[in-house]
Amino acid sequence: MPIPEDVTGEEIDASVRQELMSLPKTLAEDVAKNLVMVAKLIDDDPEQAYAYSRIALRLASRVAAVREAAGFAAYATQKYAEALAEFRAARRMTGGVDLWPVMADCERGLGRPERAMAMAGEPEVQKLDKAGQVEMRLVAAGARRDMGQLDAAIVTLQSPELASNSVQPWTARLRYAYADALLSAGREDEAREWFAKTVEADKDGATDASDRLAELDGVEFVDALVDDDEDDDLDSSSSGDDVIGDADEDADDYEDGERDARD
CATH class of the missing domain: 1.20.5 (Single alpha-helices involved in coiled-coils or other helix-helix interfaces)
Structure with missing residues (x-):
């Protein structure tokens, strides 16, 4: 697949560049360029990102960063079995736990919320950083909802991170998930409050909380x-x-x- 001339491969993260140093120079450059394209396209054109990830995987399947990128590209295109396999491979190579929440979410995508819940109780969760633990909580709440346990999902999301007034990278998504769960449970007044709190934290508009809030207030967009x-x-x-x-x-x-x- 063609790669734009302005993509040099130098755009990748330093840690990934370090991993690619184990490859011959020309090969490392080709892999880096394909990984840059994955990162560029994964949000707006996940199918294209997936295609570039397959090229990188064919060139350097023994590099953990490549397996991880391939996993996220497969995940973005809802190829959950493939994503899970790539994440497991990356984890075996690095021994890290960072991918644990997204691996659990792949189990949800495969229709196995019980496995996702089991993963939420494993020792690996305690090794995650704060962002990873919040992500795991979101996945666990989603698994509860998958199983029809709405009240349990609400309780799962109740945490010091949710109650905190401090705005962190995960705050908007956590508040949004809580508001959505409350609304699904018929607790409209509480849901409205938490959608409003989501809007306060969501400066980049990553969620549609403002639209959800407007709907609850009876505002119609023309x-x-x-x-x-x-x-x-x-x-x-x-x-x-x-x-x-x-x-x-x-x-x-x-x-x-x-x-x-x-x-």
């Missing part, structure tokens, strides 16, 4: 472009009527003139 188009159609229709009316008047005048000429 597409201005559609309205403009409708107005244009009405104007065009009116203009057409005027033309037809003028044509009718001209025809009447012509007939009157013909009668006068005969007379």
